[in-house]
Amino acid sequence: MPELPEVETVKRALSRKVTGKNILNVESNFVKIVASPDFKIFKKNIIGKKIESLSRRGKFLLFHLNGNKIMISHLxxxxHWLVAPKIVKNKFIHLIFQLSGGQAMAYSDIRKFGRIWLIDTKELEKFKPILKLGPEPLGTEFNFEEFSQKLAKNRSRIKVVLLNQQVVAGLGNIYVDEVLYESGVRPLRPANRLKMAEKKQIFEVIRKILAKAIKFRGTTVVNFTTPEGKGGDFQKQLKVYGKKGHKCPRCKGEIKRIVVAGRGTHYCPKCQK
DNA sequence: ACTAGCCCCTGGGAGC
DNA sequence: TGCTCCCAGGGGCTAG
Structure with missing residues (x-):
């Protein structure tokens, strides 16, 4: 499931392949993927546009187009996105963009949860899904004082708080479990009862793990592949996620799996206090 | 203003 | 082997 490191990996790979290309045409067999505007308008407005650059905010991928347009994608x-001279169609490919230079770019999504928007550049500051996001964990705006204060005000379990994109943008189920393991904090601890040292640890581990995961080009657990069709390599670095019944790498105790806020949650009862 | 729970989807694994 | 059931989960939405 694509979280910040996976979206960053996709962004980097797509940037290399599609920057400077013009969108010649777009076809869809499942127009609901485009949340807004209606697909007819989406198509009319995107044909002829040039992809000038790509960026990422949290788990959102932004295609900056000329003519003051931005196509936003949430996976x-x-x-996932594919780029190839010819896209081999299948029932999971919902959008195909014909690009200049003989390339095509496609959006594939088995479960059709992903969404795409096309907005004017000036609408970006009013675009609620991004507007609501907390700081970028790898940016300078991710500040311990603010992070600590947000936790102090929140009685929810730390796992739930870290999944909340308004607290910090980009973490999902896999990296939250890994961050809490590495920090030695149990997922069920109420955020407002964490000691300062534990919060500091979590703050630093978030940055450390995300940066490392980007180096490994993300985690391939279920369906994630880069636009080259390669998986990431971070799954070999996972310590607890999906490791129920395995030995804890630190204490050799057993990794447990519980459900927190409807999410499978993995931790070591001995190492995480 | 907040939160809990539902909903969107389909492949794959478990159970029989 | 083949069927059914249920789980995976990010985030928007609704009800309370």
Missing amino acids: RMTG
Whole structure:
């Protein structure tokens, strides 16, 4: 499931392949993927546009087009982008963009949870899904004082708080479990009862793990592949996610799996206090 | 203003 | 082997 490191990996790979290309045509067999505007308008407005650059905000991928347009993509669970001279169609490919230079770019999504928007540049500051996001964890705006204060005000379990994109943008289920393991904090601890040292640890581990995961080009657990069709390599670095019944790498105790806020949650009862 | 729970989707694994 | 059931989960939405 694509979280910040996976979206960053997609952004970097797509940037290399599609920057400077013009969108010649777009076809869809499942127009609901485009959340807004209506697909007819989306198509009319995007044809002829040039992809000038790509960026990322949290788990959102932004295609900056000329003519002051931005195409925004959220991959949710199983979305991914492909670039190839010819896209081999299948029932999971919902959008195909014909690009200049003989390339095509496609959006594939098995579970169809992903969404795409086309907005004017000036609408970006009013675009609620991005407007609401907390700081970028790898940016300078991610500041311990603010992070600590947000936790102090929140009685929810730390796992829930870290999944909340308004607290910090980009973490999902896999990296939250890994961050809490590495920080030695149990997922069920109420955020407002964490000691300062524990919050500091979590703050630093978030940055450390995300940066490392980007180096490994993300985690391939279920359906994530880069636009080259390669998986990431971070799954070899996972310590607890999906490791129920395995030995804890630190204490050799057993990794447990519980459900927190409807999410599978993995932790070591001995190492995480 | 907040939160809990539902909903969107389909492949794959478990159970029989 | 083949069927059914249920789980995976990000985030928007609704009800309370």
